[in-house]
Amino acid sequence: MTTEHYVVLSAILFSIGVFGVLIRRNAIVVFMSVELMLNAANLAFVAFARQHGNLTGQTIAFFVMVVAAAEVVVGLAILVTIYRTRRSASVDEPNLLKY
Amino acid sequence: MTELLTQGLGEVTRWELPDLQYRYLLPLFVLFGMAVVSVLVEAFVPRAARRTVQLFLVFGTLIAAFILVAGLSGIRSLAGGGSIAVDGPALFLQGTILVLAIMAALLIAERDADPAGDAFAARANALPGSEDEREFTRRGWLTTEVWPLFLFSVTGMLIFVSGTDLLILFVGLEVMSLPLYLMAGIARRRRLLSQEAAMKYFLLGAFSSGFFIYGAAMLYGFAGTVDLGGISDAITNQAGPNGLLLAGVVLLSVGLLFKVAAVPFHQWAPDVYQGSPTPITSFMASCVKVAAFGALLRIMYVALGGLRWDWVPAFWIIAILTMLVGTVLALTQTDIKRMLAYSSIAHAGFLLIAVIATSEAGLAAAMFYLLAYGVSTIGAFGVVTLVRDSTGEATHLSSWAGLGKRSPWVAGTFAVFLLSFAGIPLTGGFIGKFAVFEAGYASGAGWLIVVAVILSATAAFFYGRVIVIMFFTDPQEDGPTVVVPSAFTAIAIASGLAMTVVLGVFPQPFLDLAEKASIFVR
Numbered sequence: 309m310t311t312e313h314y315v316v317l318s319a320i321l322f323s324i325g326v327f328g329v330l331i332r333r334n335a336i337v338v339f340m341s342v343e344l345m346l347n348a349a350n351l352a353f354v355a356f357a358r359q360h361g362n363l364t365g366q367t368i369a370f371f372v373m374v375v376a377a378a379e380v381v382v383g384l385a386i387l388v389t390i391y392r393t394r395r396s397a398s399v400d401e402p403n404l405l406k407y
Numbered sequence: 408m409t410e411l412l413t414q415g416l417g418e419v420t421r422w423e424l425p426d427l428q429y430r431y432l433l434p435l436f437v438l439f440g441m442a443v444v445s446v447l448v449e450a451f452v453p454r455a456a457r458r459t460v461q462l463f464l465v466f467g468t469l470i471a472a473f474i475l476v477a478g479l480s481g482i483r484s485l486a487g488g489g490s491i492a493v494d495g496p497a498l499f500l501q502g503t504i505l506v507l508a509i510m511a512a513l514l515i516a517e518r519d520a521d522p523a524g525d526a527f528a529a530r531a532n533a534l535p536g537s538e539d540e541r542e543f544t545r546r547g548w549l550t551t552e553v554w555p556l557f558l559f560s561v562t563g564m565l566i567f568v569s570g571t572d573l574l575i576l577f578v579g580l581e582v583m584s585l586p587l588y589l590m591a592g593i594a595r596r597r598r599l600l601s602q603e604a605a606m607k608y609f610l611l612g613a614f615s616s617g618f619f620i621y622g623a624a625m626l627y628g629f630a631g632t633v634d635l636g637g638i639s640d641a642i643t644n645q646a647g648p649n650g651l652l653l654a655g656v657v658l659l660s661v662g663l664l665f666k667v668a669a670v671p672f673h674q675w676a677p678d679v680y681q682g683s684p685t686p687i688t689s690f691m692a693s694c695v696k697v698a699a700f701g702a703l704l705r706i707m708y709v710a711l712g713g714l715r716w717d718w719v720p721a722f723w724i725i726a727i728l729t730m731l732v733g734t735v736l737a738l739t740q741t742d743i744k745r746m747l748a749y750s751s752i753a754h755a756g757f758l759l760i761a762v763i764a765t766s767e768a769g770l771a772a773a774m775f776y777l778l779a780y781g782v783s784t785i786g787a788f789g790v791v792t793l794v795r796d797s798t799g800e801a802t803h804l805s806s807w808a809g810l811g812k813r814s815p816w817v818a819g820t821f822a823v824f825l826l827s828f829a830g831i832p833l834t835g836g837f838i839g840k841f842a843v844f845e846a847g848y849a850s851g852a853g854w855l856i857v858v859a860v861i862l863s864a865t866a867a868f869f870y871g872r873v874i875v876i877m878f879f880t881d882p883q884e885d886g887p888t889v890v891v892p893s894a895f896t897a898i899a900i901a902s903g904l905a906m907t908v909v910l911g912v913f914p915q916p917f918l919d920l921a922e923k924a925s926i927f928v929r
Contacts, residue, residue, distance in 0.1 A: 322621050329614050338610055345617030352624035360631035368574050372620060375581045379613055382585045386592055386605045393535055402603035405678040
């Protein structure tokens, strides 16, 4: 197993995340896909830290985790509010803003 | 793994505490500290006194931070262990952000324009249209939580324009954005629209920060460091094309272009600008634009300047598309906030010319442009908060018909802001556009400037259309009225107007200041 394997895996995870955001219709699943993108970045950071032999990448992974956690707090607050108003978490249904 | 850990531990014993240079970081510490105090105020101060306490705290903090930033002027240094820049562009843009934030805070503080209270829901968690909501409104509760969110967001912006490594930039980006997502969703009126705006902003904002951090990971893989100067050195020393570098540059640019709302990453902007409470829209349209362009300029100039010939062609296309789509779609809008949103997209296109220039003149021009655009934007959205009918703000363009006949002062002020957006002489917008076009031309982007001038003239048409509607059509029978605001909004609009005119008539001191401040430290 070289770093390359981990980086390829992280690229695959990132792509799954991107496609998830683009094609899934449930806001919670879209949000989970975003989290997958962040964690793919974490994997890449840690793999590169091993390759370069410095600790920067590992430290960054912690920061990204904290940011992801903060994002969950804010995101779920918004999504729960929308769900209580509309009884649905679909990203297609709120469509008052257009043109 | 083991050798890496032992290596790390070995270093710890010899590790010295880095000199953070607290003096240079003081503006950030003051803002962060006061934002935390502001949270405590929410928790411990009785509801009746909260608004007053928060107002003193927020305005005091912003003014103190501005004085501290101004006190650092002339310094060129790195602080915080090399991850925060204290240089001309950082200080100029921080000062700009703080001035614009003070103006936006004045709009947020307004309570007299709407008879029901300020622009924010009595309780954001009460269901729209429910008995709870009516009860909270009747009790006159206010969402003073907007103030701590506001202070955190301003702190994030200050970090975002001064960070010199990708990690700090990412943290700044998130500290700036997360409070904004929430602030977008707490409007008092048209709450469904507001919540929808918050959701769209959040999902697309989080999506773009995913691109940003993955791009940062790729650049780290390429260079072995996330320091912008280190990445620049690695680019200079590389032999031949590199996949990681390419992927990193593309993904990082996508993340940043999302934030500045450049086409094709602009779709969120009109919806979010329209749905958010108008004072918050003014804050987003001005301060976020300044912060995002500050970071974009720093990354493109400092880290990726050596790759200039590789990213400039892509940025040409994006700049042209951004100007074109912003201008054409603004022509077709019927909602005034949406029209201003598309206008801000078009302005992002003009600003991208300064990024493409990659020169000191381009940087100075961009900083002046951001200041001129920011003050006019806040003023324009300030006027939008005043034109109201029984359901709240009357944002449909048709209801603005004949406004100039009924309220010539308000309509005249709005016209000045529109002329500044259009780039008509004697307004700040003209000087800004002229400086940007000049810098772009000097850097050899002649055809781009031709396109930009043509589109700028086209844009003048839709700004002119609004002026014609306001002054040369008859008022509607049951049209909206212009409310008389308290001193807060009046000061914000008046200072926006004054600065728009001053920047247009006596631009030289500001141009000199921007020029002196136009070198990045690395």
